[in-house]
Amino acid sequence: MPRHLRSAAVHILACLVLLGAWSCRDGSAASATDSGAREPDKKVVVCTTTMIGDIVRAVAGGTAEVHVLFGPTVDPHLFRATRDDVQQLMAADLVFYNGFGLEGYLEPTFRRVAESGIDLVAVAESILKGDEAMQDAGVSDPHVWMDPHLWARTAPLVAEALGRLLPDSAGLPGRAADTNARILALDSFAREAIATIPESARTLVTAHDAFRYFGRRYGLRVEGIQGLSTASEGGLQALESLVDLLVDERIPAVFFESTVSERNVKALIEGAAARGHRVVLGGTLHSDAPGSAGNYEAMMKHNISTIATALRGDSTATEALK
Ligand SMILES: [Zn+2]
Structure with missing residues (x-):
């Protein structure tokens, strides 16, 4: 601006x-005179x-x-x-x-x-x-x-x-x-879940840089297309270098975030596909608001389960992690 x-x-x-x-x-003065509340x-x-x-x-x-x-x-x-x-x-x-x-x-x-x-x-x-x-x-x-x-x-x-x-x-x-x-x-739940991901697959690619504290705590490399704030644009250069990373390290999945546009993440999937590497959409994570999870605990459980399941390349263990 x-x-x-x-x-x-x-x-x-x-x-x-x-x-x-x-x-x-004005409002509080009015309610004090009107209510005469006992409590x-x-x-x-x-x-x-x-x-x-x-x-x-x-x-x-x-x-x-x-x-x-x-x-x-x-x-x-x-x-x-x-x-x-x-x-x-x-x-x-x-x-x-x-x-x-x-x-x-x-x-x-x-x-x-x-x-x-x-x-x-x-x-x-x-x-x-x-x-x-x-x-x-x-x-x-x-x-x-x-x-x-x-x-x-x-x-x-x-x-x-x-x-x-x-x-x-x-x-x-x-x-x-x-x-x-x-x-x-x-x-504790997160530590146990992330430990089930093979070490070579512990890279989390998302729409913006919301997961760096998560990554530091649980030993995941994290990469976001946009920076720390969604108010910054993810540049073409950032997209290209992330496609390189996906292809070079054979990263299996990337993630949407419920409060951020899906456009950039889709571009990553398409970019990797054009170079012969199939990346799946690992799911939608709740980064800056709980979205459909509704509250903080449910949001974190959802994120942890979704990340562990997708990066393990194994959808059968989802229930065990819930
Ligand atoms: Zn954020």
Whole structure:
């Protein structure tokens, strides 16, 4: 986007944020006078992605009202907030987002949220220590949820933030421990499943670079046609060098992603076929949103099973992995 358009867009967004803040204040004032409710209103927590929202819901256990901004098929790299979304963020008591630039278009709104004094937690940025964040050309990779061993740390972080909001809620640490254990079970599942793929076939080719944390944890080489963000285009050169890789290393399968166009992946399959190497479509992975899997755990189980089955070249073991 040209600079002048970008600053105009930021300006419009800032105006919307202000409008949102005012109308939210009006709204809450009205409900306080109208309702006369006996129970105190629940605190409102807004999360950007489902991967975060699932953990926040599990840890909150009904003690807070939890909203997830992005639907199950939304590409977070390309998400632009509507006026309602901005209002929802500005009216929250606590906001969790991924960070590392995943929600790129929301960053001006996040600044406004923080400036208005709302507790704002960048989950992925907060759970990584030292040099754990993966880098690509100086940019930190935001797809941390792809490594459940790291993502499990989200549970105690969420409990801590919810504890600031709900100091009387005694159940938070226990639910955080349970949630942490459930996500760590995904890590064991992934290690066992990936171990069934022959070492020579451990290369994962997908539409964009969402699986680098996954690959680092489980020993897979990963290649994406587009870079870390789907906002970047996959160039012809990237396609050609990936076709070379498929042909040279006899890689058996490539994968669609449910939030990214299938066009580039189809071009890879056709490119390899033109050079006499048959590549199959290994299935559709859920990279940046849970898609039809519906939630984080189901999405990861689906991805792990799909990858292991396709790269093993064996469809009969799918059931055993589910
Ligand atoms: Zn992505």
